[in-house]
Amino acid sequence: MKKLTAKDKLFCYELLADEKMNPENAAMKVGYSASVAKSKAYQWVSNSKENPKPQIKAFIDLMLQKKQMNLEISAERIDREYANIAFSNIAEIIEKMGGHINLRLLKELTDAEKRAISEIIEIEHDGVITRKIKMHDKLGALKQLEKRITGKKSSKRLIINIYRDGKLISTNEPGQLQ
Numbered sequence: 001m002k003k004l005t006a007k008d009k010l011f012c013y014e015l016l017a018d019e020k021m022n023p024e025n026a027a028m029k030v031g032y033s034a035s036v037a038k039s040k041a042y043q044w045v046s047n048s049k050e051n052p053k054p055q056i057k058a059f060i061d062l063m064l065q066k067k068q069m070n071l072e073i074s075a076e077r078i079d080r081e082y083a084n085i086a087f088s089n090i091a092e093i094i095e096k097m098g099g100h101i102n103l104r105l106l107k108e109l110t111d112a113e114k115r116a117i118s119e120i121i122e123i124e125h126d127g128v129i130t131r132k133i134k135m136h137d138k139l140g141a142l143k144q145l146e147k148r149i150t151g152k153k154s155s156k157r158l159i160i161n162i163y164r165d166g167k168l169i170s171t172n173e174p175g176q177l178q
Contacts, residue, residue: 001055007031012059015045016067079148081115085141088116090133091164101131 004012007030014026023045027037044056051057068074093113097105101120121132162170 001058002053004055004059008053008056009059011041011044012056012063015060016063075148079145082141082145082148084112085116085136086138086145088113088135088138089162090135091162091169093117093133101133103131 010030011026011032014029015021015023018026023041024037027041027044028034032041040052043051044053045060047057093109093116094101096108096113103120106114116135118134118136121134123130123132161168161173
């Protein structure tokens, strides 16, 4: 396999730095003409037998693998995070905080519970501080989990029921709560 040129390496780094990993944009950023970027850059990152620069694809794959290992990202970890969000329970979180949102008691939460919180909003009005907890999207996480596990999107509506002490306390099913 051919060695990467300095320009090839720059192309790879630009591609990896680009949020959308757009080969055409990366090629133009390192000095390739718009016509070369449009006609060749996508080939350079493909597994095609016609790829004139397979060393670029190999280098990018290696860098992505290193990045994944450095961040300790795996499919299992992603699935665990989706599951954490999907099955988090705001009632348990507030209960651990003594029934109200006490920022000092955040340390009482598990790491998984903390990661399930999207944001804590603090509003002061007439000297009274109100705090709200916003959780990450549970339904979105459940749908992502289902898609990752089954490999397809469900055509069925997903119904979520949350129980406390055997009593239904929350649902997304219309007409089920009194």
